[in-house]
Amino acid sequence: xxxxxxxxxxxxxxxxxxxxxxxxxxxxxxxxxTAFAQEKPPTFQETLDKILGGKKAExxxxxxxxxxxxxxxxxxxxxxTVDNPMTDADYVKSLHILSSGNPSPNIASYYFSPLAxxxxxxxxxxxxxxxxxYAVAELSNGNFLVGKRTVKVTIGGCGx
Amino acid sequence: xxxxxxxxxxxxxxxxxVIEVKTLISHVMETGFRKGSDGNLVPRNIINTFTATFGGKxxxxxxxxxxxxxxxxxxxxxxxxxPGDLELTWIDDSGAKTVEKVAIAVG
Numbered sequence: 001x002x003x004x005x006x007x008x009x010x011x012x013x014x015x016x017x018x019x020x021x022x023x024x025x026x027x028x029x030x031x032x033x034t035a036f037a038q039e040k041p042p043t044f045q046e047t048l049d050k051i052l053g054g055k056k057a058e059x060x061x062x063x064x065x066x067x068x069x070x071x072x073x074x075x076x077x078x079x080x081t082v083d084n085p086m087t088d089a090d091y092v093k094s095l096h097i098l099s100s101g102n103p104s105p106n107i108a109s110y111y112f113s114p115l116a117x118x119x120x121x122x123x124x125x126x127x128x129x130x131x132x133x134y135a136v137a138e139l140s141n142g143n144f145l146v147g148k149r150t151v152k153v154t155i156g157g158c159g160x
Numbered sequence: 161x162x163x164x165x166x167x168x169x170x171x172x173x174x175x176x177x178v179i180e181v182k183t184l185i186s187h188v189m190e191t192g193f194r195k196g197s198d199g200n201l202v203p204r205n206i207i208n209t210f211t212a213t214f215g216g217k218x219x220x221x222x223x224x225x226x227x228x229x230x231x232x233x234x235x236x237x238x239x240x241x242x243p244g245d246l247e248l249t250w251i252d253d254s255g256a257k258t259v260e261k262v263a264i265a266v267g
Binding site: 074104117120123126 | 222225229237238
């Protein structure tokens with residue numbers, strides 16, 4: 001009797017392990033095929049052009065901190081700072097973090113007020129593959145700044 | 161958005177200090193690009209907006225996209241104008257709203 005009960009427990013566990021692995025595999029396979037098949041999000045270039053609105057961005061004053069190599073694309077820490085006094089007369093209005101190689105180029109857009117004291121953005125992003133990360137800042141005087149940083153991704157963060 | 165978000169601010173501050181406010185909230189941040197086990201796309205459900213206000217004035221607003229990791233960690237800087245409450249709001253695609261207040265002590 002005891003013997004039989006034990007066997008049953010083992011059987012069920014085996015079954016569960018198998019089922020979980022199978023469903024994880026199915027998810028992975030599904031992701032690859034469909035990520036680009038549905039309604040197309042705007043491309044990176046379209047998104048960048050829309051933010052800039054025809055203006056030129058100066059490549060300066062933005063620091064992007066990212067790991068050189070991200071082992072897990074699901075959670076890549078980043079910190080972006082803009083060298084700016086953040087006074088009522090001169091502050092960073094918005095800061096856009098963009099990815100050039102994700103299914104959707106937007107990561108996050110920050111809108112600051114002078115109360116923030118520093119144009120600083122720190123969070124964690126998903127990265128599908130090795131790519132360039134851009135940070136575009138709009139200043140209160142209407143000028144744009146841009147920064148760029150390449151990050152190598154070992155395992156993509158979009159399941160594929 | 162069930163769990164209470166975690167918020168960290170310095171314990172003591174002086175007027176004019178630029179402090180870092182760190183926040184962490186539990187959320188699946190479903191991208192809408194992923195298929196579920198039934199073969200259908202899992203509908204997008206992400207926290208799309210985060211705002212921080214102090215005394216009714218906006219300090220920072222963040223529009224998040226599907227490129228933000230699950231359980232989003234958001235940190236920002238804040239120049240302390242005086243004592244008061246910093247009000248933080250997270251809103252997700254389902255309309256669920258989480259509001260937390262954190263006291264900024266000055267002294």
